[in-house]
Amino acid sequence: MEPEVAGVLSQFKSIKKHASLLRQFIIRRGLADDEGLKSLVEEFKDAKAHFERIRYERKIGIISLRSIKMPRDMWVGEQKALLSEIDIECDKAIGVLGNIATALSKDELDKLSSLVEELEKLSEVLPDINYERNLSEAIDEYEKGDYLASALISRRVIIYALNQIPGQSDEEKVKFLREKGIIAKDRKDVHESIIKASRRARNFFSHDIKVFPTPSEALSLLGDAIGILEKASKVLRREEKS
Known part of the structure; x- marks a missing residue:
């Protein structure tokens, strides 16, 4: 993500958060907070100026933010309405900036598209909809740029799917898949990829809080x-038939 x-x-996320807190404060007290709102409006103006520069540089012409002004002597209802307006404008900015920050390369998009197609085909034979979910x-998390969340979800699918395959160790599970003809005996690369994926899922992202996936x-x-999961699904389907 560009600095x-x-x-x-x-900045917009912070403004949105403080707008929500200020609105709750005003509702609880039933009193207007001129100074707090004035400070928030000034912060929004500053963020909006930065946003407009980014929008101009990136030639983003669809979304623009409304100017927020604070009239004098606002009563409680008017301040609440203004805070809601700030919240809406922040959401617009967060959406645009989030898309810029997480723009995917063509290679990533192609790979994701391929994985989505594989998942769609696989979902037709999966015994449990929660795999697909x-x-x-x-x-979705990967597309949003939250790579840690994506990796952790993938990790638990890998572990759960492997647990459906008989065998105490990864090597025993691979042996079972070979014996049942689910993976070819001469595909050593496939055997190794399963073992590596299992070990990476079990160890790399789960035990070291300093490690974040690229x-x-x-x-x-x-x-x-x-x-x-494609291989585990074949095991599960065989069990259903037996």
Whole structure:
């Protein structure tokens, strides 16, 4: 995320949060807060100026923010209405800046599109809709730029799916898949990818709070989740038939 975009995005989120707190304060007390609202309006004006510059530089012509002015001697109802207006304008800015901040490359979009297609096909044979729900959520989080959330959701799908495959260790699970003809015996690359994905999911993102996944790592884990789930689904379907 570009520093300027990140900074302005954070500024609007802060304004939105304080607008909500100020509105609650005014409602509880039943009294207007001229100084608090004046300060918030000035902060919004500053953020709006930064937003307009970014909008001009990026040639974003669809969304623009309304100017917020604070008349003198506002009563409680008018201040509440003005705070609601600030909240709405902040949401507009947050949406635009969020899209800029999380713009995906063509390669990422192509990979995501491919994974979505795989998931759509797989969803037709999955025994539990929660698999699809989790992976759809992981894809959504990735698209929003929350790579940690996406990776953690993918991680739990991988672990849960692997737990449906007989075997105490990852190697035993791979052996079972080979013996049942679910994966080819000569596909050593597939065997290794399952083991690596399992170990990465179980260890890398869950135990070290200093580690955050890169976009590439989160996307790779998402692909691993769909790939392993495809194999686990075959095991589950066999069990249903037996």
